[in-house]
Amino acid sequence: MKPRQRRLLWVLAGVVLCATAIMLTLRALNANVMFFYSPSQVHAGEAPQGAAFRLGGLVEAGSVQRSAEGVQVRFMVTDQVQRVAVHYQGLLPDLFREGKGVVVAGKLQSPGVFRATEVLAKHDENYMPPEAAKALEDAKAKP
Template identity: 80%
Template sequence: MKPRRKRLLWVLAGVALVGLAVTLVLRALDANVMFFYSPSQIHAGEAPQGAAFRIGGLVEVGSLQRSADGLQVQFMVTDEVQRVPVRYQGLLPDLFREGKGVVASGKLQANGVFEASEVLAKHDENYMPPEAAKALEDAARTSRGQP
């Protein structure tokens, strides 16, 4: 085999390996990315059905229901325009309260209930996840008729 042909084969093998590595990295990132949606976006049909994502907003006052053992909870997440029912099995964070900010990770079921696998509460009086704050601001602007 001529040296020129060997060099070409090595270059092609290198390009193929780089392509394979890029493909594997992108697939791993795609599997671990979770997008954030507000209740208004979920009602508009923008959220994926059956795929994992995050929902954020405020826990609606008066919507928290606990099972007898306290491990099964249901509540509404609202952006003050729309609301989405959330069901969670497990212990809630200590700072979880009605009327306060929350971000939940999980999947939207066919019946419209968000089945949460993780619930996060804000950590102090002034903090709200940036995505949740923006979603609440956008929803309030939309409800006032502003673009």
């Protein structure tokens, strides 16, 4: 094999190695992407079935139900137009309250129930995630 052919072989091997590394990196990043949806978008069918996503809005007043052990919690998340039932098993953040902003991560189950794996509550009275604030504004603007 001539030196020129050997050099070409090394260059091709490097290109294949770089392409493989880029493909694996993009696949790993794509697996960790989690999109945000409002209750109105969930009811419109825009949210994926069986895939993880984030749901944001307000905890509906009077909707929080806790189990006797206090580990299982059911509540409604609303954007003041539509609402979605959320089931969560675990400890809630200290700032979790009815009427306050919340973002939950998990998967939508078939009968319209969102099974949450993580609950994030707003940290002070002036803060709401930008996505949740925009979803509330959009929901109010719709006729």
